Amino acid sequence: MKELFIKGKDWLEARKLWDVFTYVFFGGLTTLVNVGVFAGATHGGLSWQIANFLAWLLSVLFAFVTNKLWVFNSHTENLSALGWEFSKFIIARVASLGIDYGFMLLFIQSWGMNETVAKILTQFAIVAANYVFSKFVIFK
Template sequence: MIEIMKESVMRLYRWFKELLIAHNLWDVFTYVFFGGWTTVVNIVVFAIATKLGLSWIIANFLAWLLSVLFAFITNKLWVFHSHVPDFAALMAEIVLFFGARIVSLGIDYGCMFLFIDGLHLSNLVAKVLTQVVIVVANYAFSKFIIFRHKPTDK
């Protein structure tokens, strides 16, 4: 019974993946999936850090750093399937990725200041709202700047 269920789930997965690939949406789907997990990492680290007494400014930076590390690995391996020929090319990807994420960190802090200090929303509500803007900006940076080259094999 378990084997039949497993087989059915795999058939459904393959059908879903083929459908999205046919419509050039597989990258978007995997980005949203892993972006969702990156957002979870960001929010959980932020919530824990603020509960431990860190200011939201420091908690936000810590959450950013850990979520960027998670995002680089998932984006490189499973979203954009980036394969580079050597260590220098890998370092270039890392520098571009972190550079783009520093830009989005500026957007993050701008939104957080607006929501917390300007609109007086709670820290966690501000963090969740800010992540919507950040996910869109980071997808554009990753898709069109950082991992723009196609892999040699998939």
């Protein structure tokens, strides 16, 4: 199994796709955190607006750690550099939160879509935007 993993990783790295693969993998896990928290919070009685923010907050913290350590292998020299990297990450994620709320408003209030279905569909745009922010702005 380990041999297969190494061959697959080498193949992806040779084509400069390893970052994309790990981002999609950990992005999928981040999406599960986001949708899971959202669904749990809305089913627990919170409004979709508050549930969406809570889901965003917890998934951002999860995503920062996984992106830093395993997707982009970012190494910072000191606490100040880590703080700057985290600040850029938060700023980019606030921008994607705006995209998230925009789509959620459109899907739920304008189109009458189920909240959880809207949340799942919104994640496609969020994952793409966050990859671009992370790859070219934050962990370059």
